[in-house]
Amino acid sequence: MPRISAATVAEHHAQQRQALVRAARGLLEGGDAEAVTFAAVARATGLARNSVYKYFPGRPELLAAVVEDALPRWTDAIDAGMTAARTPRERIAAYVSAQLELVRSGEHRIARALAGVRDARLVRESAGRVHGALLTPLTDALTELGEEDPRRTALLLQGIVNAATTAIEAGDDYAAVSERAVGMAVRAVTGGP
Incomplete structure (x- = not known):
């Protein structure tokens, strides 16, 4: 029987799964989703490929799972930020x-790498859930402001964030882009200055 490195088999399974997700994330940080193969992930975690x-x-x-982990x-x-x-x-x-x-911190590199994945229905579905969760606090703030259609407005404001993301990743000045996007x-x- 294989040795486990946790108090229970379930905990060991969760630890191994998380190690595989982290290894895949590490490979994605290089910007190439094709680098994420079961063989590469297994090597990075010290497991046999068939164990993955x-x-x-x-x-x-x-x-x-990498998307959900982010x-x-x-x-x-x-x-x-919103609570403060x-x-x-x-x-x-x-x-x-x-x-x-x-x-700016590089957290978005993974999303950019995943954008090129072929046959990525599950990845797109996970990304959709993640984006939906990200919009919730903005939708709540817009509702407090009395916005007529907070969900649609949140989606449009996210478009500003997406455009700013593209500019930053293309090498534009972070401070200038961030200030403009926030404004x-x-x-x-609010219609204000």
């Missing part, structure tokens, strides 16, 4: 700023 199949039936499930980092950063804000206007600014700071988002909703 005990945790993930295929590569799409592993990549989807969600808490994004939601925690957004929640922290005192007004709905400041919460909108914090929403945009938090996401762009994550882009545009706040003005779009």
Whole structure:
């Protein structure tokens, strides 16, 4: 029987699964989703390649798990910024700023690498759930502001974040892009300066 490195088999399984997700994430940080193979992930974790199949039936499930694993980092950063804000206007600014700071920190590289995955239905579904969760605090702030259609407005404001992300990743000045994106988002909703 294989040795386990946890108090229970279930804990060991969860630890191994998390190690595989982290290894896949590490490979994705290089910017090439094709580098994430079961052989490469197994090498990075010290497992046999066929052992990876005990945790993930295929590569799409592993990549989807990487997307799901990133969600808490994004939601925690957004929640922290929005919680510290005192007004709905400041919460909108914090929403945009938090996401762009994550882009600057390199957290978005994984999403960019995953964009090129072929046959990525599961990855797209996971990304859709992640984006939906990210919009919730913004939708709540917009509702507090009395926005007529908060969900649609949140999606449009996310478009500003997406455009700013593209600019930052293309090498544009982070401070200038971030300041402009925050200003545009706040003005779009409040009509103020």
